[in-house]
């Protein structure tokens with residue numbers, strides 16, 4: 484596979500992509516998938532309050548069954564400990580804070596992106612944001628170990644530009660941090676060359692998944708998932724859930740979380756029937 488920096492990434496409108504549900508046996512083509520999943524908008528619908536983005540027991544059971552037949556990782560912008568608590572499955576791998584903080588079975592815990600150096604800047608930025616945004620109705624400053632999400636989904640329209648201006652101003656005060664987009668959030672992230680795509684590649688190497696009989700599959704709904712779609716393009720399968728504001732490097736689509744559930748269930752059955760042959 485070509486190095487990410489030399490590869491030309493093909494992008495499409497999400498609405499032009501074929502559904503990943505059409506023919507799963509053909510999609511994985513006799514290979515064993517390694518499944519990487521985003522959390523918000525993929526395993527749980529987007530809701531107004533991030534604390535209420537709770538995964539259903541049905542989705543948990545489905546993930547559990549899938550993880551019994553192939554490697555499964557949740558690659559999230561959320562804090563790693565938070566997403567682990569939401570998913571509640573100990574046979575999965577978790578990459579939190581957009582891939583900076585990775586854990587897995589057998590006490591695996593590692594931070595391959597080197598984000599700890601950004602913690603002092605994140606701590607200062609959090610205090611400044613809390614202070615400068617304290618009077619804005621509906622704003623939420625969510626601290627993750629290696630990122631801060633400033634949520635404006637519940638901010639009155641006429642105050643959103645103030646939230647964005649204040650947040651950009653705080654980012655400009657900290658060269659250790661950079662801006663990251665998201666669905667009704669602006670994020671402050673370590674200013675390092677690390678993202679979900681690099682975390683997926685790191686996990687594939689670590690778990691010995693770079694094999695001709697394994698196909699990596701990434702499912703996500705947000706701009707931050709584009710790094711993972713791009714990383715796997717030409718080698719794996721990128722599946723976009725719904726749409727975001729830009730074109731996507733994914734090759735297939737699913738409509739929503741209900742479709743994701745149906746896809747994961749059918750994928751598990753396909754893997755099992757391949758094993759039975």
Ligand SMILES: O=P(O)(O)OC[C@H]1O[C@H](O[C@H]2O[C@H](CO)[C@@H](O)[C@H](O)[C@H]2O)[C@H](O)[C@@H](O)[C@@H]1O
Nearest residue numbers: 522523529530531533536559560561632666667
């Ligand atoms: O990479 P993800 O697992 O998709 O995490 C991305 C962000 O998800 C959360 O925010 C988003 O979902 C919230 C709940 O549905 C919604 O209220 C918010 O508007 C969305 O942006 C999470 O709170 C963030 O920390 C993640 O970065």
